[in-house]
Amino acid sequence: MTGTQPLEVIPSIDLLRGKVVRLLRGDFATATEYGDPLEIIKSWEAPEGTRIHVVDLEGSRTGGSVETELIAAIAAIARRYRIQIGGGIRSVADAERLIDAGAEKIVVGTVLAESAETTEAIVARVGPSRVVAALDLRDGEVRVSGWSEGSAHSLSQMLKFVESTGIEEILVTDVGQDGTLAGPAFDLYRDLFRKTRLRILASGGVGTLRDLTCLGRIPGVRGVIVGKALHAGTFTFREALSTSLMPDSVPVRIVPCLDVRDGRVVKGVNFSSIRDAGDPVECAMRYEKEGADELVLLDISATERERQTSLDTIRKVAGNLFIPLTVGGGVKSVDDFRALLGAGADRVAINTAAVLNPQLIRDVAREFGVQAVVLACDARKEGDRYRVVIRSGSASTELDVVDWCRKGEELGAGEILLTSIDRDGTESGYDLALLRSVSSAVRIGVIASGGAGNEIHFREAVELGGAGALLAASLFHDRHLAIGGLKGFLLESGIPVRLPFEGVI
């Protein structure tokens, strides 16, 4: 939605005395030397002319010292790449020396907050297009000098000043997110675009390739600094580059879920009282009309007779529905799976039976294809881990959710339906940490489930959770949220959705 320009992926290195290093929690005593900058950069296989972000650690620590080793390092890199360097640039002389050494752009942070005059002098000397303004933000406030001191300027004042100098780019780091791999501060960047038309370079929190796709959707964000994820081997620079160039054409799916029992849609209230909530066929058709991209039908039959009725229900629903239908609930065997596909389900979700017998996943994947197999995984938080729970949340297991989902993918699951038992029915939001831990561990898609309460929850599940599909039951059922309105909201947030067909059928 940001136009035709792809997101610029800017790999970054930290330099200390001419060598690439990595610090642990900003402590210089812990500096691990990685080696020669040119060698490290070469290992990225970045195309010639790629912009590389260099942080001079020595400079940022002491302020205003440009060392001979640094100058030499820059000169070497600058033959093939475009260098953007920051750290300790406090005077016109500092800026000049770096530009003379071959840097294409210099990044100013501290001096920006401390001296308008010096900043203006630097801009006047090297030109506004060669200066990038770095803003470190925490809770929407500007921070300078190693992130510990707050600065005296409000964000809006700072933006106004930057605009007045003619500088075109701001490098924005959310200090709260940096180095956590917990996801970029999407909302911060979205908010910045409301305040300024400066080109935004996002920095901090990038942990997955999906993060890059999601950043590319935010208006105003033109580039992203990628450091830790490259050094940690989370993804390669080539993968990041390919991701940024890929068309963003796959809409996220909105998936209403119907609980069905004895031929009726039911709504469970704490499992004890179950009330009738309508005819399944009518509900299904209504959801398709409202713009649902897929329907999940959960059979909560308690008896064999009810189960037979459910097969009829699925037949009727499938016969009237022209969007994909996923059916789950009580599937125990290859035969159960076959019966549901035969009744018209496009995909079948397996849960408890797969945990008790993981081989079932492989068997159904071989028999019916991985596209038909949805692994439904119910998760409960225990300390800082998530455990798999089975039998509709009533029985715990020792299985770790991420391990289990990885194994499920290996065995042949085509997608994972991930439900937070803790959030289910609370309408307090999807469990984003749970979603992110699974979506960043598997290649197959993740359907978020449990906790949706408003439209922002859906956006978070896509951006921070990495979900490709979003499931909700009572929220849609009780008409607290209309699918059409939700899709409009997501679209405004830059997230691709499928809009109603406007032509004549």
Place this chain on the structure above:
Amino acid sequence: MLWLRETGVADALRDAVAGGASLLGICVGHQLLFEDSDEMEWTAGLGLCTGKVRRFENALVAVPQIGWNRVSVAGGALFEGIPDGTPFYFVNSYRAVDVDDRDAIATASYGSPFVAAVGSGSVFGVQFHPEKSSDAGLRLLRNFVTATGRSVCPT
């Protein structure tokens, strides 16, 4: 495909098309229209359209593709009244490559661009599932019937 050949259905389909019948292949039915496929093992297709069926190669996208994807429409009777960029529902690990440009009537992108629909005379193929693509899919099916009259439809 082996089954189609052994039962004589493959020949019957080719004869019917030669006799002027219209054909719409959906998903695997679309893939059968081409010269060959290397799914499982190399197998010759119906050879009604130029092209081969190969697995998605981009390691950055999940295979199979499961979900909606926008389709870029090049035109033609099958997409009459369907705007460019309309999403259709796909479920596939393989797609046609080396397709004759003149036959490619729609494309989509999954990791990289691929041919989403072909049309050659009275033979049509769509990689997506119109029967699962809600109103847009129903419109496409109607277009097929309207444009061609008689039809056989392998899925």
